[in-house]
Structures are given as C-alpha cells and as structure tokens.
Amino acid sequence: MANDFSAQWREIREDALAAVERVGRSGWLILGQEVEAFERELADWWGVAHAVGVASGMDALEIALRCAGAGPGERVLTTPLTAFATTLAILRVGAQPVWCDVDSSGSLDLERAAAVLRADPGIRFLMPVHLYGHPLDPAALAEIQRACGVTVIEDCAQSAGARREGLPTGTVGLAAGLSLYPTKNLGAMGDGGVLLTADADLAQRARRLRNYGQGARYEHLEEGLNSRLDELHAAILRSAMLPRLDAWVTRRREIAELYVHGLRPLAGRLEPLLATGGTSANHLFAVEVVGGDPQRFRAGLEARGIAAGRHYPLLCPEQPAISGRGQVCDPLENARRIARREVSLPIHPQLSDADAERVIAACLEAAQ
Numbered sequence: 001m002a003n004d005f006s007a008q009w010r011e012i013r014e015d016a017l018a019a020v021e022r023v024g025r026s027g028w029l030i031l032g033q034e035v036e037a038f039e040r041e042l043a044d045w046w047g048v049a050h051a052v053g054v055a056s057g058m059d060a061l062e063i064a065l066r067c068a069g070a071g072p073g074e075r076v077l078t079t080p081l082t083a084f085a086t087t088l089a090i091l092r093v094g095a096q097p098v099w100c101d102v103d104s105s106g107s108l109d110l111e112r113a114a115a116v117l118r119a120d121p122g123i124r125f126l127m128p129v130h131l132y133g134h135p136l137d138p139a140a141l142a143e144i145q146r147a148c149g150v151t152v153i154e155d156c157a158q159s160a161g162a163r164r165e166g167l168p169t170g171t172v173g174l175a176a177g178l179s180l181y182p183t184k185n186l187g188a189m190g191d192g193g194v195l196l197t198a199d200a201d202l203a204q205r206a207r208r209l210r211n212y213g214q215g216a217r218y219e220h221l222e223e224g225l226n227s228r229l230d231e232l233h234a235a236i237l238r239s240a241m242l243p244r245l246d247a248w249v250t251r252r253r254e255i256a257e258l259y260v261h262g263l264r265p266l267a268g269r270l271e272p273l274l275a276t277g278g279t280s281a282n283h284l285f286a287v288e289v290v291g292g293d294p295q296r297f298r299a300g301l302e303a304r305g306i307a308a309g310r311h312y313p314l315l316c317p318e319q320p321a322i323s324g325r326g327q328v329c330d331p332l333e334n335a336r337r338i339a340r341r342e343v344s345l346p347i348h349p350q351l352s353d354a355d356a357e358r359v360i361a362a363c364l365e366a367a368q
C-alpha cells in the first residue's frame, strides 16, 4: 500500500469529526477563524512568522513567485527532477523555467546552480525543491542568494519536518510553498497548500492574491486567484493532523531506518537516495536500481503485492506540455539516470514494522 487513508481515518476519526462539527455549528465556511488559527499554529510549528493558507501547493508557489516579482521576461532556475507543479507554477506567472542538473542523491546540485547563476546574471530567481523530504544545505542556499543576488522561493511540498543546521526548510528564501495534498507529511482530506514567509508585507499581499486580489470588500487591487483554503480543511488540519505531525514524521524516519538497514545486503545493486545532510522528513523513500533492470525490479515488487512508485519518470523539460519552452543548461545526466532507475518504496505513518519487513523481503527477492 502506497498510502493507507482508511487506517489514517481510524486514527483521526474523533478529532476530525469534532472539527467538522465545530465548523458546521459556526456557520462560517470560507476564510474564517479556523483558517486563521491553522495559519498561526502551523507558523509556530514550522518556526516561521507567517503562514497563508491557499488551495494547493502549486498555488502557494505561484503566489510566492508573483509576490517576489517573477513574471513575464524573468527566468527561474530550478530542478528538472520534481513534480511538474514546480515548473508549472513558474510558467503560470509568465516566467520561463531554467533547469540544471541534480546531484547523485536527486537533489538540485547547488554548486552547479551557483555556477549557472554566476555565468548568467539575467536569471534573477531560484526555486530549489527539498526533494523526497531531504533538506538542502541552508548555508549553501543562503550563500547563493547573497553572492548571486537571486530571490529564492523554496518548494517545501515534500519537506514538512525536515531540518538541517538547526533550521527547518523554507526559511532561507523570501518565501516557500507547502503542499497539503493528502499523501504529503501534513496532508489535508483534499487539496490545500500554504505559503510560508518571514515577510509581513508579502504575507498580506498573498492573502489578497488568494482572494481575487481583493483589498477592501469588492475592491480588487490586482488580478488575483481564487485560491482559498476551506474552513473545513483548516479545522481538520489543526485538530486532527497538525497535533500528530511530529509523531508521523518520527514514524516515517523509523521506517526509513528499517529500509536502510534491511536493504544493506543489496549494496551495489540497490542504493537508497538519502539526504546528504540534516534530518530528512522522509516524505518518499527513493532507491536507485544500480545493477540490474529497474523495470524488472518494479515488476518483481508488484508481483509480490508491493505498490512501488516512481518519482519522477519524465523530467519536467521533457513533459509534452512544455513544447520547447524553458531552457536546459546541462545534459542533465544525473537527473536522467535517476528518472530511469528510481523506484519509490511505500512509506507512510500507518505502515507497521511487519509491513516494512515485507517490503524489504520483496526487495531482496526482486533484486536477485
């Protein structure tokens, strides 16, 4: 099971139903006190001054980019190995994506990114992704931001709970986008997202942009979106999900440790793509099939009842929707290899030790 939302429901049912009851009784369904309270509680949990609830992680990135001034004529350096939403947010604001390669663990190669930015000062924005929940080096990111004079917007869709050098992800750049998609570490019972920032003016503008660009009631100061987080989602998130988030992230970590240990006999054939530093949020557990046929390995897992995922089989610049837009500045060797050879093993807080052992046993057999 890639995820087990029925098991999650058994765990959260009472708190979620109480949250629904609270919203129903309040008679207030859109942008009310539940969203406000969730934003405050999440901002405290994350350790950032402002959180703005929106309708999806992609919207959070789009709104952050708009607030940062990325638009037509601008280019945004990012990773080719990510959810297409990262690239789509850039295209949606009218900017052009620029892709450089990832390192051998799948994360944006920050040295390479710095070199590209130094060589092409016309690129004024950087959107790194804390892929798989692995935190990028905050000191390196801060140095790129300073030395290259770029505005950094962090894609934290997968990194709720990750820390490096004592810092949560999303706190180096001007703003960050978090996804509340149900599979995420902090998942809603539907779509949702959050923009995180230390900048009070930016947060205020994001609140306006999520609501048609409305300043005073029925007065629209700019062309905004309809991208509001519902009261129902906010209520369930703050009553049922957020209070469990630390425990859920810890559980993901335990499963990741079981996998790392259990897969050791396959060293040289199957290599986990692990964080290069800090503490991962372990949103995904990606392995690279180094020796052997990744297709056969995946089929072997499926034949043994293990739902294996792929993150991501097609690089962003190769998506049919792109049709020549954007700029590829590397051969993208690492990204291409990982796209071909990566397999994601099931990881979620409801997975038992016995489930994890079953996954490991299946890997040991399928990799033969």
Ligand SMILES: Cc1ncc(COP(=O)(O)O)c(C=O)c1O
Pocket: 056, 057, 058, 059, 082, 083, 085, 086, 129, 155, 157, 158, 178, 179, 180, 181, 191, 192, 193
């Ligand atoms: C790295 C990354 N960025 C952005 C997104 C977009 O988030 P959402 O699906 O909430 O729009 C996702 C989630 O799918 C993601 O994994």
